Amino acid sequence: MKVSVGIKALNEESHIGASLGSAVEAVRPFGGEVILADSGSTDRTIEIARQFPVRIYQLATPSERSCGTGAQLAFQHAEGDYFYLLDGDMVLDPAFLPAGISFLESNSGFAAVGGRVREVNTDTEEYRIRANTVQADANWRPGAVDRLDCGGLYRMSALKELGYFADRNLHAFEEFELGARLRERGWQLARIDVPAVDHHGHTTGSFKLLWRRLKSGYAAAHGEVLRGAIGRPHLSLVVRHLSHIRNSIAVIAWWAALIILGFLYPHLALTLLVLPLLLLVVRRKSLRLGLYSFTMWNTYAWGLLAGLFSSRKPPERKIDSVELAAQLPERTQASHRQ
Incomplete structure (x- = not known):
């Protein structure tokens, strides 16, 4: 099989139909496959997905859900020479897979390799900032x-060298x-000037979304x-290139300086x-974007400490899932535990 598209989703009834439809059409010229990895949706995501010629796997233990778990679940059932990871709120451009x-x-x-990403939702503070980042950051050009944030097409042979695709312990940054x-093993990654996906993102208010990410573990990712890289060869790449770590350390140092100055020079501490x-x-x-950024970075500073001391499961361990049958006439209604 030439190509597999894996889609990770949780309660994406608003976008999953468009996402699955775009993926099915994209793999059709290659005789490829589409795999939906669902993390325990309670809305109509599965009902909608069953109308498409795709394989559906649902996480057996919803408490294990994370961004890394969803991505790895899709990957472990993929059979193609190439693997594309897509989120359930993304629509895949038909031009990208051939390119x-x-x-x-x-x-x-x-x-x-990845392509151009278009942020559709720019109504909230976070996604306005993110859309600006997409325009300016070298990793998006x-x-x-x-x-390859927001998905990419991966060479399966390179992934098999690693033993696993995504670290199941990660709530983001997978x-x-x-x-x-x-890259530690000598491989390179690239973006090409071809449209890849339209990303719809969340419509939840930014501060409410930040609170949700704090509760879900996303803010600690x-x-x-960093916790998973300690003692491994890619640690230096993580420290050098993941700016969230450096920024969080700076915020923690800032708070330490505030506490010390509060006792010695209160007026300077206020400044x-x-x-x-x-x-x-x-x-x-x-003002609103500045206040949101200020709140976000303080939240992520706490998250750095929480994630650093989090427990871990072996990332190469197989993720338990249940296969859900589609409701297409030619498919047999069945489900089984993997």
């Missing part, structure tokens, strides 16, 4: 990159961590990445308290 496969077949030193492991917020307001050119 991506052609690129990898012509460039043997590259393990993966065509050329050599150190990660693409960055994967890129670090690939960069600490989990130090307000200055970062003012700088962020100027940088974001918005």
